[in-house]
Amino acid sequence: MKADLDRLMAERALDALLIFPGENEDPYRTYLSNGALHSGLVIKRRDHTPVIIVNDMERDEARHSGLPVYTYDDFGYGELRRTHKDDPDGIIAAWYRRIFAELGVAGKVGAYGVTDLNTALRTLRILERTFGDALQFVTEQPRETIFDRAYETKDADELARLRDVARRTSAVMRATREWLATHRAAEGIAVKADGSPLRIGDVKRHVRALLHAQGLEDPEGMIFAQGRDAAVPHSRGTDDEPLRLGATLVFDLFPREPGGYFHDMTRTWCLGYAPPEAQAAYDAVMTAFSRSQEMCAPGLSSGQVQRMVCELFEAAGHPTVLHTPSTTDGYVHSLAHGIGLNVHEAPYFPTFSDRYTLQAGNVFTIEPGLYYPERGYGVRVEDTACLNEAGDLEMLTDCPYDLVIHLES
Amino acid sequence: MKADLDRLMAERALDALLIFPGENEDPYRTYLSNGALHSGLVIKRRDHTPVIIVNDMERDEARHSGLPVYTYDDFGYGELRRTHKDDPDGIIAAWYRRIFAELGVAGKVGAYGVTDLNTALRTLRILERTFGDALQFVTEQPRETIFDRAYETKDADELARLRDVARRTSAVMRATREWLATHRAAEGIAVKADGSPLRIGDVKRHVRALLHAQGLEDPEGMIFAQGRDAAVPHSRGTDDEPLRLGATLVFDLFPREPGGYFHDMTRTWCLGYAPPEAQAAYDAVMTAFSRSQEMCAPGLSSGQVQRMVCELFEAAGHPTVLHTPSTTDGYVHSLAHGIGLNVHEAPYFPTFSDRYTLQAGNVFTIEPGLYYPERGYGVRVEDTACLNEAGDLEMLTDCPYDLVIHLES
Numbered sequence: 001m002k003a004d005l006d007r008l009m010a011e012r013a014l015d016a017l018l019i020f021p022g023e024n025e026d027p028y029r030t031y032l033s034n035g036a037l038h039s040g041l042v043i044k045r046r047d048h049t050p051v052i053i054v055n056d057m058e059r060d061e062a063r064h065s066g067l068p069v070y071t072y073d074d075f076g077y078g079e080l081r082r083t084h085k086d087d088p089d090g091i092i093a094a095w096y097r098r099i100f101a102e103l104g105v106a107g108k109v110g111a112y113g114v115t116d117l118n119t120a121l122r123t124l125r126i127l128e129r130t131f132g133d134a135l136q137f138v139t140e141q142p143r144e145t146i147f148d149r150a151y152e153t154k155d156a157d158e159l160a161r162l163r164d165v166a167r168r169t170s171a172v173m174r175a176t177r178e179w180l181a182t183h184r185a186a187e188g189i190a191v192k193a194d195g196s197p198l199r200i201g202d203v204k205r206h207v208r209a210l211l212h213a214q215g216l217e218d219p220e221g222m223i224f225a226q227g228r229d230a231a232v233p234h235s236r237g238t239d240d241e242p243l244r245l246g247a248t249l250v251f252d253l254f255p256r257e258p259g260g261y262f263h264d265m266t267r268t269w270c271l272g273y274a275p276p277e278a279q280a281a282y283d284a285v286m287t288a289f290s291r292s293q294e295m296c297a298p299g300l301s302s303g304q305v306q307r308m309v310c311e312l313f314e315a316a317g318h319p320t321v322l323h324t325p326s327t328t329d330g331y332v333h334s335l336a337h338g339i340g341l342n343v344h345e346a347p348y349f350p351t352f353s354d355r356y357t358l359q360a361g362n363v364f365t366i367e368p369g370l371y372y373p374e375r376g377y378g379v380r381v382e383d384t385a386c387l388n389e390a391g392d393l394e395m396l397t398d399c400p401y402d403l404v405i406h407l408e409s
Numbered sequence: 410m411k412a413d414l415d416r417l418m419a420e421r422a423l424d425a426l427l428i429f430p431g432e433n434e435d436p437y438r439t440y441l442s443n444g445a446l447h448s449g450l451v452i453k454r455r456d457h458t459p460v461i462i463v464n465d466m467e468r469d470e471a472r473h474s475g476l477p478v479y480t481y482d483d484f485g486y487g488e489l490r491r492t493h494k495d496d497p498d499g500i501i502a503a504w505y506r507r508i509f510a511e512l513g514v515a516g517k518v519g520a521y522g523v524t525d526l527n528t529a530l531r532t533l534r535i536l537e538r539t540f541g542d543a544l545q546f547v548t549e550q551p552r553e554t555i556f557d558r559a560y561e562t563k564d565a566d567e568l569a570r571l572r573d574v575a576r577r578t579s580a581v582m583r584a585t586r587e588w589l590a591t592h593r594a595a596e597g598i599a600v601k602a603d604g605s606p607l608r609i610g611d612v613k614r615h616v617r618a619l620l621h622a623q624g625l626e627d628p629e630g631m632i633f634a635q636g637r638d639a640a641v642p643h644s645r646g647t648d649d650e651p652l653r654l655g656a657t658l659v660f661d662l663f664p665r666e667p668g669g670y671f672h673d674m675t676r677t678w679c680l681g682y683a684p685p686e687a688q689a690a691y692d693a694v695m696t697a698f699s700r701s702q703e704m705c706a707p708g709l710s711s712g713q714v715q716r717m718v719c720e721l722f723e724a725a726g727h728p729t730v731l732h733t734p735s736t737t738d739g740y741v742h743s744l745a746h747g748i749g750l751n752v753h754e755a756p757y758f759p760t761f762s763d764r765y766t767l768q769a770g771n772v773f774t775i776e777p778g779l780y781y782p783e784r785g786y787g788v789r790v791e792d793t794a795c796l797n798e799a800g801d802l803e804m805l806t807d808c809p810y811d812l813v814i815h816l817e818s
Contacts, residue, residue, distance in 0.1 A: 023753060024433075024523050025628070037630070037645075056737060057643035078735045085761060088550055110527065114433050117522045117529050122548035124530070139531035141497055212621045219434070219628060221446070221667075234466035236446075258630075326487045328465060344432060352494060 001155040001361060002031065008146045009046040014138065015107030017044040017146070020123060021053075022115040025219075027341040028147055029113060030259065036065035037259055040072075043103055051103065075099050092123055093130040100131070108138050112147060143348065144355075152338060152346040153361030159386060161261045162340070162363055166384060166396035168214040169255055169263040173399045175210050176203070176251065177269065180243075185272050185407040190243040200224050201239030207253070216255040220343055223252035223266075230268070231371040231378030233333055245272035245407075248282075248377040250369075254343050262343045264365050265397045266382035269405050275377075281370040282379045282403050284316050288368035289381050292335060296366070298391045301354035302347050306335045309368055310351065318370055321351050332371055338364045339384055362387045363396070410564040410770060411440065417555045418455040423547065424516035426453040426555070429532060430462075431524040434628075436750040437556060438522060439668065445474035446668055449481075452512055460512065484508050501532055502539040509540070517547050521556060552757060553764075561747060561755040562770030568795060570670045571749070571772055575793060575805035577623040578664055578672040582808045584619050585612070585660065586678065589652075594681050594816040599652040609633050610648030616662070625664040629752055632661035632675075639677070640780040640787030642742055654681035654816075657691075657786040659778075663752050671752045673774050674806045675791035678814050684786075690779040691788045691812050693725050697777035698790050701744060705775070707800045710763035711756050715744045718777055719760065727779055730760050741780055747773045748793055771796045772805070 009017070019029045019042040032042045032050045038061050040054030051068045053075070054061075062069045072078070075098040077091075084090040100106065111124060124137055140146065154162065183190045183198050190198040203224050211218055225237035230250040243249065252266040268285075270278060288309045295305050310322035310331060319330035336349040340363060347356035347364055369380030383397035418426070428438045428451040441451045441459045447470050449463030460477045462484070463470075471478045481487070484507040486500075493499040509515065520533060533546055549555065563571065592599045592607050599607040612633050620627055634646035639659040652658065661675040677694075679687060697718045704714050719731035719740060728739035745758040749772060756765035756773055778789030792806035 020526065022523075023751075055643070056735070057641060057742070060638070060641050060644045073735050082734065082761065111530065113526045114431075114523060115526050116551070117429065117520055117524050117526065118548055118554055119551040120526050121520065121530070121533070121546070122551065125548065137530070139527050139534065142525075142528040142531065145527055208621065212617065217626075217628075219626075229469070232466060232469055234464070235469045325491065326465075326482050333466070342432075352491070 001153045001158070002150055003155065004150050004153075005044070005146065006047050008149055012140070012146060013108055014110050014146065015046055016105045016109045017050075018042075018105075018109050018111045019113040020111065020115050020120050022113065022119075024114065024116075025259070026114045031147070031151075031341055033062070033065040033067065035260060036062055036067075038062045041099075043099070043105060045104060053099065075102065089122075089126050092126045096123075096127055097130060100135075106131075106134050108136050110140065110146060111137050112145070143346065148346045151340050151342070152356075153359060154340060154363050154386070155361070158261065158340065159361075159363070159388075161257065162263070162384075162386070163396055165216070165255070165257045165261050165263045167398070168216055168257075169253060169265060170398040172207065172210040172214055172216070172255070173251070173253055173265060173267060176207055177267070177400075177405060179206060180269070180271065181405050181407065183407055185245055185409050188245050190245070190271050190407060197242035199239065200226065200237045200241050200243065203243070204237075204239065211255050215257070217258055218253075218255045220254055220256075222254065223250060225250050225378070227376045228373050231373040231376065233369065233371060233378070233380070243271055246270055246275050246278075248278050248379050250378055250380050252380065252382065256343075261341060262339050263396070264339050264343060264382060264384050265399065266367060266369075266380045267399065267401070268379040268381060268403060270403055271405050272407055274404050277375065278377050278379065279403065281372075281377070284313065284318070285368050285370055285379050285381050286401065288312050289366060292366045292368065293385070293393055293395070296358055296385070296387070296393050298359050298387055300358045302336070302349040302356040302358055303351065303354045306349040306351050309335050313368075313370070329372055329374070330370060331368065333369065336365045336367060338362065358387060360387050360389050360391055410562045410567070411559060412564065413559050413562075414453070414555065415456050417558055421549070421555060422517055423519050423555065424455055425514045425518045426459075427451075427514075427518050427520045428522040429520065429524050429529050431522065431528075433523065433525075434668070435523045440556070440560075440750055442471070442474040442476065444669060445471055445476075447471045450508075452508070452514060454513060462508065484511065498531075498535050501535045505532075505536055506539060509544075515540075515543050517545050519549065519555060520546050521554070552755065557755045560749050560751070561765075562768060563749060563772050563795070564770070567670065567749065568770075568772070568797075570666065571672070571793075571795070572805055574625070574664070574666045574670050574672045576807070577625055577666075578662060578674060579807040581616065581619040581623055581625070581664070582660070582662055582674060582676060585616055586676070586809075586814060588615060589678070589680065590814050590816065592816055594654055594818050597654050599654070599680050599816060606651035608648065609635065609646045609650050609652065612652070613646075613648065620664050624666070626667055627662075627664045629663055629665075631663065632659060634659050634787070636785045637782050640782035640785065642778065642780060642787070642789070652680055655679055655684050655687075657687050657788050659787055659789050661789065661791065665752075670750060671748050672805070673748050673752060673776075673791060673793050674808065675776060675778075675789045676808065676810070677788040677790060677812060679812055680814050681816055683813050686784065687786050687788065688812065690781075690786070693722065693727070694777050694779055694788050694790050695810065697721050698775060701775045701777065702794070702802055702804070705767060705794070705796065705802050707768050707796055709767045711745070711758040711765040711767055712760065712763045715758040715760050718744050722777075722779070738781055738783070739779060740777065742778070745774045745776060747771060767796060769796050769798050769800055
């Protein structure tokens with residue numbers, strides 16, 4: 001959690017963390033800024049509070065962080081732009097020289113952020129030339145950075161926000177199921193009151209209205225995929241397809257509170273009836289889902305849970321990534337991922353590694369699935385859970401699991 | 410426009426453009442992928458069609474681009490992950506070696522994208538070590554990159570989408586004004602039918618519902634700021650404030666079609682009446698707004714228009730960034746910015762530079778404003794315009810400019 005950053009910085013001998021300015025949303029910036037939205041620079045020295053440096057126009061927003069806020073002009077940015085008018089690289093060099101001198105930034109610095117790469121790379125090269133040996137930009141293994149490690153556990157404030165977005169997302173999922181059940185079956189498809197086909201685009205529109213009513217954003221979109229599409233895990237579904245009776249519908253919903261925390265959940269439904277093969281796959285997935293919940297506990301490697309699920313599926317005759325690594329049939333992904341300001345973050349559940357040990361404060365999905373594109377179906381069930389301070393697995397998602405939604409004819 | 414990329418690459422001696430994989434939204438990736446949403450790698454060699462390399466699960470989505478699509482495993486990613494299990498840097502080196510050999514990537518390469526900086530920097534350093542002199546990653550001046558230059562003009566497909574998002578955004582702005590006018594005035598504030606105060610949070614909720622009904626997203630939020638907040642250009646407004654009669658309300662709306670193009674517009678309103686000082690500032694802003702429209706034409710430097718507005722305001726006694734560069738009173742920003750897949754992009758309208766020459770295909774805002782935080786008011790008016798193929802300034806925004814919204818008592 002955020003309180004671990006100083007310890008993590010000490011362990012990795014990092015003297016400072018640097019988030020470059022940028023207009024896009026940046027979860028690193030949001031995290032260090034305690035949720036305040038701005039496009040400025042954030043600098044955290046080890047054992048010091050982060051400080052924010054923003055364009056003067058953003059000073060009020062930045063102060064919502066509760067952190068020290070400086071403006072660009074506190075370090076002479078406007079003046080440098082005039083004196084170095086034809087030397088933009090010189091502006092960068094001189095400006096950072098002032099900032100780093102004033103704030104005491106030196107040594108091993110980690111540059112983080114979701115930011116414009118070409119601009120950041122140019123700035124880094126300028127700073128390397130400007131500061132020489134006094135400053136080294138260090139990189140870390142992806143998924144093992146200091147932020148990945150901090151994100152891996154949530155503090156009480158974060159858990160409260162994650163519970164709230166879980167409650168609201170679950171309400172949308174339940175309402176979608178209830179709304180689907182108000183449709184009729186006719187000639188093998190679901191139809192509206194006027195007899196016209198109910199299409200995937202109609203469903204997505206209705207879900208967006210439900211999300212809106214719950215005050216949720218869907219910056220990453222959603223998946224509502226049917227039949228063969230449902231068997232390609234990240235296919236988002238085809239808007240103009242009518243909903244067919246007996247087809248598996250995989251509905252994966254991962255919205256966010258505005259500018260903040262995500263939830264992630266999936267239900268698979270069949271309208272009218274479930275074909276025996278889809279029902280059998282669904283039962284196998286639900287077994288894996290229950291076994292995973294029973295198994296997840298502090299001290300266990302997440303990889304062990306992933307391999308247990310692979311073995312369970314393989315024993316039932318399904319290929320998995322454990323012994324058929326590039327398979328597109330059967331169980332083709334990993335069981336879970338952590339979730340927070342990023343829809344995917346640590347802890348991950350890799351098949352071939354034990355580098356994530358489950359611990360109190362983890363918030364992660366559990367999402368077994370089986371996929372058969374050639375046979376035209378896929379199923380997945382997903383809830384988000386946390387390991388609370390008592391070490392218990394607490395399911396944050398609250399929504400029934402019934403496969404079949406009955407429609408009137 | 411996109412068709413200029415090969416010419417721009419030749420001018421700058423760039424052999425290839427590289428967009429790294431990443432889960433976040435990336436306008437560079439969207440642009441090169443013709444709007445297809447995926448988290449993969451995009452590589453464009455000079456005089457070749459871009460190619461997309463995605464995780465197998467995203468292959469269907471990536472194919473919506475109409476471009477050649479490869480999967481990670483086409484270059485042995487899964488196999489490398491097994492053979493280099495304890496050497497993640499080695500996986501990156503070997504995988505890119507296969508990709509670059511197969512696709513013929515060498516020479517001067519520009520790395521672009523809005524991406525995870527620490528990860529991208531690590532990858533770049535690995536590639537520099539792996540390829541030695543055969544590959545150089547070049548950086549460009551921010552706001553002058555090959556993409557900035559391409560974004561600067563829009564092709565017919567892009568203009569059609571920008572006109573459509575303009576139409577929908579204008580409808581939201583007009584509907585907001587009409588809805589505000591249905592409220593009553595009581596004891597110096599606007600009240601709802603039940604007599605309770607109408608607050609900024611209520612307005613934003615209503616606007617979000619209107620955006621939703623128009624199928625628009627607001628990934629960057631909106632500004633609805635009153636009085637002193639309205640005088641700090643990027644202050645977003647305070648949700649629990651009741652709307653006060655006679656206060657300036659600056660409503661800046663910059664939504665986006667899902668995953669695509671932005672619109673940007675601002676109106677300033679006073680409920681009930683306008684105090685003489687606010688009315689005078691508004692009149693001055695409207696004069697600057699009209700003069701700017703008359704002046705914008707192909708061949709002119711955008712800086713000339715910005716300086717004309719500064720001089721106009723200074724002649725009326727307002728400080729501006731022309732002669733009072735760090736002022737927070739008066740005219741404190743630049744007149745305009747281009748808009749497209751980014752809410753701010755080229756052409757910019759810098760005060761002290763003539764590096765942007767207006768030309769057919771530009772799409773940009775025009776947004777003069779005057780700000781007096783100590784006196785508790787700010788005003789801004791903004792439309793988005795394009796210079797069409799005939800060289801005419803075509804206003805894309807369609808919404809009245811009346812300052813005062815009359816309320817019944």
